[in-house]
Amino acid sequence: MTTTLQPTGVLGTTAAQLRSAELEELITTDPGRFRILTGDRPTGQLHLGHYFGTLHNRVRLQDLGIETYVIIADYQVLTDRDVADHLSDYVEELTLDYLAIGIDPERSTIFTHSAVPALNQLLLPFLSLVSVPELERNPTVKDEIVHSRQSSVSGLMFTYPAHQAADILFCKANLVPVGQDQLPHVEITRTIARRFNHRYGDVFPRPDALLSEAPLLLGTDGTKMSKSRGNAITLAATADETARLIRGAKTDAERSITYDPATRPEVSSLVLLAALCQGRTPEQVASDLGSAGAAALKRTVTDSVNEFLSPIRARRAEYARDRGHLRRILRAGNEQANAVANATLAEVRTAMKCNY
Ligand code: TRP
Numbered sequence: 574m575t576t577t578l579q580p581t582g583v584l585g586t587t588a589a590q591l592r593s594a595e596l597e598e599l600i601t602t603d604p605g606r607f608r609i610l611t612g613d614r615p616t617g618q619l620h621l622g623h624y625f626g627t628l629h630n631r632v633r634l635q636d637l638g639i640e641t642y643v644i645i646a647d648y649q650v651l652t653d654r655d656v657a658d659h660l661s662d663y664v665e666e667l668t669l670d671y672l673a674i675g676i677d678p679e680r681s682t683i684f685t686h687s688a689v690p691a692l693n694q695l696l697l698p699f700l701s702l703v704s705v706p707e708l709e710r711n712p713t714v715k716d717e718i719v720h721s722r723q724s725s726v727s728g729l730m731f732t733y734p735a736h737q738a739a740d741i742l743f744c745k746a747n748l749v750p751v752g753q754d755q756l757p758h759v760e761i762t763r764t765i766a767r768r769f770n771h772r773y774g775d776v777f778p779r780p781d782a783l784l785s786e787a788p789l790l791l792g793t794d795g796t797k798m799s800k801s802r803g804n805a806i807t808l809a810a811t812a813d814e815t816a817r818l819i820r821g822a823k824t825d826a827e828r829s830i831t832y833d834p835a836t837r838p839e840v841s842s843l844v845l846l847a848a849l850c851q852g853r854t855p856e857q858v859a860s861d862l863g864s865a866g867a868a869a870l871k872r873t874v875t876d877s878v879n880e881f882l883s884p885i886r887a888r889r890a891e892y893a894r895d896r897g898h899l900r901r902i903l904r905a906g907n908e909q910a911n912a913v914a915n916a917t918l919a920e921v922r923t924a925m926k927c928n929y
Contacts, residue, residue: 593784604638610746612644615663619670620805622790622798630785632675641681648686652730653721673889684910691914695739702768738762743914747778773924791842793822812879824867832859847874850881
């Protein structure tokens, strides 16, 4: 299957989307057949784009009873920079965000890449199963190289999709909820699983990507919402910071508020944000506002966002008060991930006849 990279929010009907619809049906009838792995790079706090794009979907799947592993991909941070600054702070921030939105450490395993040696060791046999041209062709890697802060491309950048295959396969996950940009990595994971099984015997499942409908939320400056651009409303921001950011948001001069992403992207993104927070459609929000103008729109957005995030922020603050507890949650997640990774690596060694 080939995948086309399209901006989220304007998804065409791809094979991956059709498959995702099938998977959703299977999930409702038999959640017990699935094991999920998904995760993020610890590069800062999560924002509303992440929340409505992927995070709420993870919690939904966890709450349906699917066994879930959430990886904090700390090694992957080094793919496009020489030094990963503030890594341990970011790992804690990410964990806080996860806990705040409802990832439950009793039911889901939150763990860090670098604390699971057997996971990382899977990279070696996996790299032997992919060719250099296959690595070079990966459209997401190509795109990341273009946006990289490094003058030259590191080996880790080229090989990280195979590393991500190890992230997914170490726990034999068969479902990977991700955004469109991660499809090439799931594809290479499937290829590696197939080739491994063919060469050494059946060890790995061939995981499916699960795409959710990701609404296109712009940052307050009208460009892609991103931590590095200062245009993102983070889950952890205060109500005042949120108000300030939204007050400065880009709009247009027209008084009537409409939802028309193609011709009025900035205004429409604000309408959409209010709608997502209120659990209503953007058309309803726009028609309520009528010709009230941009200032009224911004007030509505601010109130909706702050009301929506208020319980999440309260839970986050609660967890942040006890760093010892936070560390224990991570340590327990790492222990669980290590147990699973060790068992898988033992199977891999046996299959490869390397168990001396
Ligand atoms: N590459 C993902 C990102 O940048 C993070 C990630 C690492 C991941 N390992 C993963 C996602 C395994 C899904 C499955 O967002």
